Amino acid sequence: MSHHKRISLHIFFFVLFFLCYSAFGARQGKVVGVKVIDIIRTDEAGGAFAYPGSLFFNRKTKRLLIIEPGKSKVIFYTPDYFPFFSLGEGYGVKDPVDVFVDNEGKYYFVSTNTASVYVLSPALIPVMKFKVKGFKGDNEFVPNHIAVNPKNEDIYITGVGKPYIVVFNKNGKFRGYLYSESEVKGVKAYSVISNVSVDSFGNVYLVALDFGQVFAFDKDGNFLKKFGTKGANFGQMSQPSSVAVDEKSGKIYVTDPMRHAVLTYNLGGDFIYEFGGRGWAPGWFNYPVDVTVDNRGNVIVTDWLNERVQILKPKPNKKIEFAPLPPSNRAD
Numbered sequence: 001m002s003h004h005k006r007i008s009l010h011i012f013f014f015v016l017f018f019l020c021y022s023a024f025g026a027r028q029g030k031v032v033g034v035k036v037i038d039i040i041r042t043d044e045a046g047g048a049f050a051y052p053g054s055l056f057f058n059r060k061t062k063r064l065l066i067i068e069p070g071k072s073k074v075i076f077y078t079p080d081y082f083p084f085f086s087l088g089e090g091y092g093v094k095d096p097v098d099v100f101v102d103n104e105g106k107y108y109f110v111s112t113n114t115a116s117v118y119v120l121s122p123a124l125i126p127v128m129k130f131k132v133k134g135f136k137g138d139n140e141f142v143p144n145h146i147a148v149n150p151k152n153e154d155i156y157i158t159g160v161g162k163p164y165i166v167v168f169n170k171n172g173k174f175r176g177y178l179y180s181e182s183e184v185k186g187v188k189a190y191s192v193i194s195n196v197s198v199d200s201f202g203n204v205y206l207v208a209l210d211f212g213q214v215f216a217f218d219k220d221g222n223f224l225k226k227f228g229t230k231g232a233n234f235g236q237m238s239q240p241s242s243v244a245v246d247e248k249s250g251k252i253y254v255t256d257p258m259r260h261a262v263l264t265y266n267l268g269g270d271f272i273y274e275f276g277g278r279g280w281a282p283g284w285f286n287y288p289v290d291v292t293v294d295n296r297g298n299v300i301v302t303d304w305l306n307e308r309v310q311i312l313k314p315k316p317n318k319k320i321e322f323a324p325l326p327p328s329n330r331a332d
Helices: 004-027
Strands: 030-038 055-058 063-068 072-075 083-088 096-101 107-110 116-120 127-133 143-148 155-159 164-168 172-179 183-186 187-190 193-198 204-208 213-217 222-229 242-246 251-256 261-266 271-276 288-293 299-303 308-319
Touching: 030 271, 055 096, 055 288, 055 299, 063 096, 096 143, 107 143, 127 288, 143 193, 155 193, 164 193, 193 242, 204 242, 251 288, 251 299, 261 288, 271 308
Parallel strands: 242 288
Antiparallel strands: 030 308, 055 063, 063 072, 072 083, 096 107, 107 116, 116 127, 143 155, 155 164, 164 172, 183 187, 193 204, 204 213, 213 222, 242 251, 251 261, 261 271, 288 299, 299 308
């Protein structure tokens, strides 16, 4: 081999090493630690959680609501996360699986078992109930998540395993559908929608389970953008389950139970960092299924198989090494 060829090969391998090292370093910097603010493990009666479910943080009252499906109730927590009250069938709400509170303080509960939406006043007095019916295929539609648009009061409902959400008006009348649609090799493809959320502008966010992405629409159902990358590596979504928008901090949080992580994006949909990883110590997750944000910017996560809800403060300056570390190094 000539001298020039050897030099060329050395340069080639140096450049390759530099690129790989740079990519590795960039990936390292995208996993951050957290400060554990609190961990909730019990309901209002002092009983231990049995697989808690959906969350909602009411920013006006500063109260956190946690669904406990196994006990068919919704637990209310004070601003310092003390359980003080629960709501269930005694208030006319049977088997709730998700909850949303609108700008007027009305409560919307959706029930899988009864395929119904229950609406209660701010004083928890029943004001409306309607069946999730009136559209093609409604007999096979099993509702499981709900959100309400702050601009037009449209009600968005996801169905188990369905590639669309159904939209009802404020009077409980069916209005239409929203899909997450992509094109694969010239053929239209649709993803199961695992959850739905809204922001203060009335934009609607659909979590596309199969695509590993989030689709955003305006209040009129016009497509705005999609973001996220499908995959099982850092910074990618394997099977996302929920999304929360925190406009105050300019961040969007997405849970990925299969990767045991929460991914963080800016409002434009650019990936910033992620936190978590599978474990049992504080700051780690075992199938995180839902996420919300309180008025202090803390990220609240349903840590499903660990049977707890964690309140966390991401620490972007506390970078985590790429190699797995002991759980105690993930949290303060």
